Amino acid sequence: MIDTTALLHSARQSLAEVFGFSQFRQPQEEVVGTLLSGQDALVVMPTGGGKSLCYQLPSLVRSGTGIVVSPLIALMQDQVSALSQLGINAGCLNSSIPFEQLQETEHLLLTGQLDLLYVAPERLLQPRTLNLLQRTEIALFAIDEAHCVSQWGHDFRPEYMQLDQLATLFPGVPRVALTATADARTRDEIVHRLALTDAKRFVQGFDRPNIRYRIGQKEKAREQLLRFIRTEHEQDVGVVYCLSRKRVEETAAYLCDKGFNALPYHAGLSAELRQHHQHRFLTEDPIIMVATIAFGMGIDKPNVRFVAHLDLPRSIEAYYQETGRAGRDGLPADAWMVYGLQDVLFLRQMLESSQAEDRYKQVERQKLEAMLGLCEITSCRRQVLLSYFGEPEHPPCGNCDTCLEPVPVWDGTEAARKALSAVYRSGQRFGVNHVVDILLGQQTDKVLQNQHQKLSTFGIGKELDKNQWRSVFRQLVARGYLRVDADGHGVLLLNDTCRALLRGDETIQLRKDPRVPSGKGKTDFRSAGRRDRTNPAMRRLDPAEERLWEDLRALRKRLAQEQDVPPYIIFHDATLMEMVIYRPQTEQQMRSLSGVGERKFDLYGDAFLDVIEEHQTAPGQWVSPV
Structure with a gap:
């Protein structure tokens, strides 16, 4: 008989000591309890909502190794590096890893020395891997990016269709499917195709209130993009999406010519160059990635301040998935898009001329029509977006362009x-x-x-x-x-x-389209609709706080460069901001901040306390954030 109460107590301890969080977000604790009891689960949570903890904690607490199925081969090593910073033993198996390292990882797995193992679905389904896992004690299976199982989705991966085998081959091992993008039909399809019939469903909601949605008429798209970035995101990290590889290359070159650190990313580049650009995106600030939809799934860079679309996405699911890469840290971010008639004609044309069966075309028509409806709506965009995902009861958000600048209409x-x-x-x-x-x-x-x-x-x-x-x-x-x-x-x-x-x-x-882009006399989107920067996140800093903030970031950057890891793996911006606001002076005070666990303090706590002490001009008064 499983003592779920005792296991949950251990999970809460690990949450504080390993991950540095004082409490769960909804519905993390219930998901963790479900998996600890041996039951399957389906988890739909917004990007940045804490899905990873839902399987990482049970993997640490349950006996055995947690197996994470992920399509993101290029990012697995970054995920493993981030876990090692927390003192968690993790490894990965995929086709990009040298043979000797694969052998070492397999040995660690068989000898029970791994807490978590990331594996690509293609590798998982190989007979050798399945045989290896059947000789291993497994804590759970986590199927990440589970929307990839949907044949109607924008990220369909055929290999996901075979993951239902896990139910038969590993009876009694709990499985959890996780995604940020799944409407009701996609959720049903995930449950059906992954044989999760008895799984408990957790749908946390799709609203990302920190993201401001803005959609405008396309005129001179690159010039509009440049104006947007220079006006509002001059020194920020961003992602720009384009439909074609040619437009990606041209836009990246254009932004570089205008003085920005911009990189192209698309499937036509070599795997080595794509990986190099991805690594630069994760480790450098500020930087802009110009990409096709080949880029972004699973990117865990928390400080992306804007996602821009120069072409119309094919569906609301694709739009939501791509815009969700902004503001994962919960701080204000922008989802900015321009589109025009040619976008509509191009996507309609592509759909009608495809060789797909009529049933598929009909579904795709409906999805494109819903996307067009979001673009042309004259009321709150967030209401339309959330209603599409089955949440029709939201009031106007006050943080989208149609709320901030009501759209004039004409007969x-x-x-x-x-x-x-x-x-x-x-x-x-x-x-x-x-x-x-x-x-x-x-x-x-x-x-x-x-x-x-x-x-x-x-x-x-x-x-x-x-x-x-x-x-x-x-x-x-x-x-x-x-x-x-x-x-x-x-x-x-x-x-x-x-x-x-x-x-x-x-x-x-x-709609009465504006003749000129928003400028003089229009809403100042840099400040309109923003929440107060107390998350404790980005509130307005005084000069002394600004100096401390920059010195903390400089220390983080140096530590990250020494280890060749993204800066956010050391500490997120939100954690640095808490250091600025609360000025901790002792280990106990530092460890009460969000994101500072036992391992992180052992690695970096003293160095950051030293920087804070250098900025103490008078005895500080500690105010606990808890």
Whole structure:
């Protein structure tokens, strides 16, 4: 009979002594208790919400080694390094590790000297590895990034489909599947495909209140990005996502030319160069990674202050996963995106021209429509985002662009009818630019060649300019009144849903897109909607506190460079900020700070106390953070 009460007591001790946290977050303690009792679990928690502790603590407390299944081969060694800083014995098995090191890791596993073992799913499913594990005492299996099992998802990994074998091969060993990105359908699919039928489900919620969501009209995307970074994130860490490898390379080069430390990352680069760039991203500040979606899953850099999208993501799941890489430390961060009509046309075209079965296409259409709905919404973006994940009861957040700058709308009914009529009367054989030329009465070669100057719709739209008409067409495509053909030429076609609008049975309100990017006279997003910087996180520092903050960061950077590890592995920014605010002077005071456990204090406590003492101009009055 398992004494769960005694095991939970041990887990609480480890939480304080090893990890340096005085209490659990919700629902960590219940998840840990579930696994300690031998029961399976499904855990859906926001990025930065503390998923790792849910399997790391039970692995330390239960007898045996915790096996962590992760697709993130390039990051396994960083995860092992971070655990070793805490005094936890960890190792990894994957194809990038030299043979001698693999042998040593296998020996440590068989002799019970590992607390945690990270293994790629491909390696796990090899007969040699399964045989090795069957000769090992296993505390639990943790299947990280479990949304990779979903065939409908943006990160689908076929090898995850075979992980249901663990239930049969290792009966009695608790399994936990963890992810930050899973709507109700994906959660059901995870349970089904991983044979977690009796698993207890924990869905903590999807809200990341520290992230401000902002989506704007794409004009000159790189210049807009540069303005955003220079205005609000000049010295910050960020990630910029682009759809194509070419755009990644061009954008990284552009930012470097403008004086930023920017690196490209995409699948077309060699594995060695990708790993080098990833290592630089983890260890250098400030730095900007410009990447395709090939980058980011499992990146644990806590101080990413912005994630920018220069192209429209394919789904809300992809958008949420990618934006979730910002602000993992809980401090204010930005999710910034620009998108335009060409993004919509490109993604629709890709979808319709794919060889996928109709059932899959239908699901993808629904996901793209939901993403477009998030972009075109005139009410709170966070409400739409959270409602998509099954949380419809949130009030307006006050921390997204549509809350901070309410979107003006206009009655676009007549303009929409003109646009739809122009598409119809030109034979549904042309793209946006040509149809706009017809509406504006432009006698281009193409207009004259097709005799479209004779159409009744020729020149009937001169009340709007070219950009305004493109906005109208973007919104009509986004709302499903128009679609794009599948032959790759961007031809606009009418959907049946447009009939009521054309007949006059329906009206439509359209967004009034700003003619110029936010600037003079607009909301100052650098301060609007920000929470007070007391988390104890980034509150406004006085000059003396600023000097201490910089000296603590300099010490952290030096220690990290000496060990070739990311600075946050030494201490997170939030921990350094607590040192600035509370000025600990003794071991007991230092160890009461969040993130300072027994091992971390033994390694670094005295050095940081010395820096704090150098800044004491008068006897400090210690105020406990607890």
